[in-house]
Every structure is written in structure tokens, then in C-alpha cells.
Amino acid sequence: MALPKPRLDLIIAAPRGFCAGVDRAIQIVELAIDRFGPPVYVRHEIVHNRFVVDRLRGMGAVFVEELDQVPDGRPVVFSAHGVPKVVPAAAEARGLEYVDATCPLVSKVHRQAQRLIEAGRQILFIGHAGHPEVIGTFGQVPEGSMTLVETVEDARTVAIDDPSNLAFLTQTTLSVDDTAEIIATLQDRFPAIRAPKGEDICYATTNRQAAVKTIAPQCDKMLVIGAPNSSNSLRLVEAAERMGVPARLVQRGTEVDWEWLGTPRVLGLTAGASAPEILVRELVDTLAERFEIVEREAEHVPENLTFKLPRALVA
Template sequence: MSLQTITLAHTQGFCAGVDSAIEIVHLALAKYGAPLYVRHEIVHNTSVIRDFELQGVVFIEDLSDVPDNTTVIFSAHGTAPEVHAQANLRGLKIIDATCPLVTKVHRQALKFSERGVQTIVIGHRGHQELLGTSGYIDPALLFIVETVQDVDSLVLDVQKPIGYLTQTTLSIDDTRHMIARLKERFPTVEGPTKANICYATQNRQDSIKELAEICDVVVVCGSPKSSNSNRLRETAANMGVPSYIIDTVEELDFSWFEGKVHLGLTSGASVPRYVVDAVVACLKTRYPTIQINEETTPEVGIRFPIPAI
């Protein structure tokens, strides 16, 4: 028995935030030329980063690596206000490629701290988005949780206001459990009506759940740092389907498909389509009679504004 079908997730690949961030770098390259400095990987995808590096984009973490009187682009994941302040102090021209849906979370964080709300941020410690969002919260009011156990360990002053925010790219199911536990422990906790999980994360997770119902193995294209890609793999794995994540086609391992018939293939919100196409082409070579199933995405026409370059 060998693979007979590949079904592509109907919603996958670039979201509007990633699309905008990438367009911003292209426009800035056209206007300012190379070298062009970007603080942090513009989006978490190895192929995108490599392509930009070949065009003269320099990815840095520390602003001290940016020469004076130059332009710096801030990545889609959002940047803490202290980094904006440092860049302003240096006189650097900032082009901010933060996704507007992340900016919305920053605004909520800021409002909470202005009101003295103890703010629980549900997310992954060390992830760039969380670092940026945390920067908008008074450190004395900031509590980061990654698991239900972390929620159980929280020590808060119940006489004072309590609120929560979430990273935009989390697992919907994991977040739901943590929020439910938060509400149990702190019935007055304030939060967004739903988690701050963005439309792209929601749609891609819904889509992989559909795939996992009809496939006996799943492959997700996505880079190791990509939160939403990792959550896609976990979502399918939690449904009992063997699931693998690959950064590029070279990481494909045919032993995963032994005894399998229906492969589901998807990609995270920062993955260019050519990465998925390369996987499909490779599988077609290996399994010449394989049938490819793909539906059109319902996610069309979503565009975010581009800032002045």
C-alpha cells in the first residue's frame, strides 16, 4: 500500500499580515536599496529570510548593529516600545511592519496597564510577539502563562482588577482550556470577547481539523520558530493523526508514508506557496499516480494597509 492522494488544506500559507510585511520589505528595498536592516526575521520562515538575504536584507536583533542615519524595519510580530524609543534616540528611520492584529493586542495591553489591571498574557515565553506585547505592560502587572498548570500557580490580588490577553497564533483548543481555568479561578477576569487569536490562525486550524478527519498522515510546511505552523502540527496530532513539520522539501521523509494512503498537506501563515509546490512535485515524482485534491480558499480579499515607506 502506498500514498494515493494528497489533499491540500483549503486555507493555508500567507496571511494578510505576512503579505503586508513582505511587501513592506520589497518596497523599502526598491526605495532605499541594500543593505536594508530588519530587526528580527520579518516573518518566521527560513525560505523568505534566505530570499531577502540574497537581495541584501540584513536581519539583526540588536539595534546597535544598525548604522547611524539608516532605516530599520520592525518585524510583523511587533516590537516593544522601548525598542522604538531606542531607535528614535538613535535617529533611525523606523518602518513598522507589525501586523495590525498584533497592534490591536498592544493597545489592549496598554489600556490594562493604564488602569492598573494585573495582566495575564497567554503565550509562549521568548516568542517575539510575546516579547513585544509584554513591553506594553507594566512589569509589576505582567504574568505570563503557557499552560493550565501555570494558571493554577498564579498568585494575584483578587481585590484588584485582573485581565488577560493572548498571543495571536496559539492553539484555539489549548487557549480555550486556559481561559476557562482563568475564569474559574478569577471570575471577574476581563478579556477580549474571544481570545486574541487572529482570523488566519483560526482559519488554518479549522482547515487542518478538516484534513485530519479524512487523512491518515499530515505534513505541515513551516519553520521551527513559526508558532502558528507548530500549532497546526499539534492540532492534527491531537486528533490522533501522525503529523510532521518540515521547513523545506529536503526534510521530507518517505518512511512517514509507509502504509499510509491519504496525505493532508498544509502550511503556516508565513510559508510561501513555492515551498508547498516543491513538496507536491517531489511526492508526484515518488508516487507518479498520486491524485491531488485542492479546493479554493474562502479567505480572499483580506488586505492590510501598508505604512509610509
């Protein structure tokens, strides 16, 4: 006779998963395939999620890292993370038809950077070196006009020529807590530093981190569904661990480390902004093979934001 499964109280964070910018970017690739026919080339992963990328690849998307990998005469989509100005310029020079799937909240940061440079200000950009969003934002302004600040220590030591003519911007997918500490350090050093008119860290990143903080005190451990190169997903792991809750990032149910998980009484579950809900349900089903699941979703304020699609694809 089979032994009874141990009970597991599963608290699923909300909001979680896809944000409006990710949903828009995926729709753009789907619509481009419908309009132009396959193959449609996509520069960089459209969003950082292997499941999503593989599904779009099956529909006819071809993912490349550089524009010179796109054959003449085929359309190309730029990823949600944004691209340097030179990329669309190069596409135009080659006569390539392109669709820009940059998240509108990232585009907002791009416009702020351009206006600040036009006003003659030096910019300190808070973000992670090498992230596509950071590369894209730096590519909006002349080289040397923006300086990357990754840590509080960077904020304490960064050299500034004219502290009276300084501004800061941030990557949209950062840790709210870490960024607040870096900003406080910069404002303490440079009282005249100009802040963005609105919060640069996007609503989805902020909301998902807040949701983790809400359920973490009730949890023994937490699983976060997301890709290892997804900044916002990694920040969710950090948010749980800051509250003393051991947390792991998994891309899907097959990656659960059962030895690490053990038999917690209460498990928290969330998903980064690039992870579809189907992967949440897959993980719940995987857990149900070993546990008697008692599932509940945390209370939350619904997210209703949507972004318009490019006119060229919906006309």
C-alpha cells in the first residue's frame, strides 16, 4: 500500500508571471510571423524565457544575436530589452524591414537619457553590466556621457566632474531595496543630483517583489520560476532570501532539486515577468506527484495595464 503523501501548503504569489511589456513583445513576434510568413528573425531572445523562445521558434522565429546574421530581405524584430540606436540605423541602411518590440517602459528611460544629455547633464545609470537593457540604454547617448553604477560601493566612489550638473536613471528590472540604497548613497554624496520624473523600476518588477515580501514570512522555502539570465526573476529570489527564506530559481518543474526542497510545511511559489502561467501550473502538478497540495493564491491588486501594438502589425 502506498504511503500517504506529506501535506504541503502552497502559497502562490500574485501578481506573478507575464507583464504587459512581455505580453506585447510576444504578440509582436506572433503577428510578424502571421504578416510576413516564416522565417522572421529576432535579434536577441525576445524575452528571457526558454519555453517562450522555443514555442516561437516552432512557429518560425529565428533568434540571432547580431543584425549581420539576418539575411537580406527578411524582417527582424528587436527584443523587449531595447537596442542601441546603431541597430535600427544599420537595419535601415540595409533596407531591412524591422519591428521594435522594446518595452514602452524601457523606451521611456531611453527618452529620459536623451533629454538629459541634450540638457548637458552627466548621467549615472544604476544597472547590471552586460544586461541587454543596459547595453540598449547606453546606446542611446554619446559614449562617455553615462556612467554605470552597479553597487553601493560604486555609488560611494564614482568620480564626477561636475556634481551640480548630474542626474541618475535606473534599469527597469532591479531590486527595489538595493536600488533605494544606491540612490540614497548618491543623493547623500551629490545633493543636487536630479532624479527621474517617475520611477524607472517598472511596475511589474516592483509588484512582483512586493508580492514575494508579502508571502515570505509564511513560507519555509520558495521557488521562483524564471530563466537564469532574467534579471527580474533573480531579484525575486533575492527578495525572499533577504527575508530569511531559502529560495531557488527553476525554469520549470523538471528542475526542482528535491533534496534541497525536502518536506517543507509551507512553500511559496512565484514567477518572473517573462514566465508564462502554464509553467506555474506545470510546477504545481509536479509538486502534486510528491505532496498532498493545499493551494491558495495570495490576495493582490490586479494589474490592468496594456500597451498598444505597433500600427504596422495591426493595420
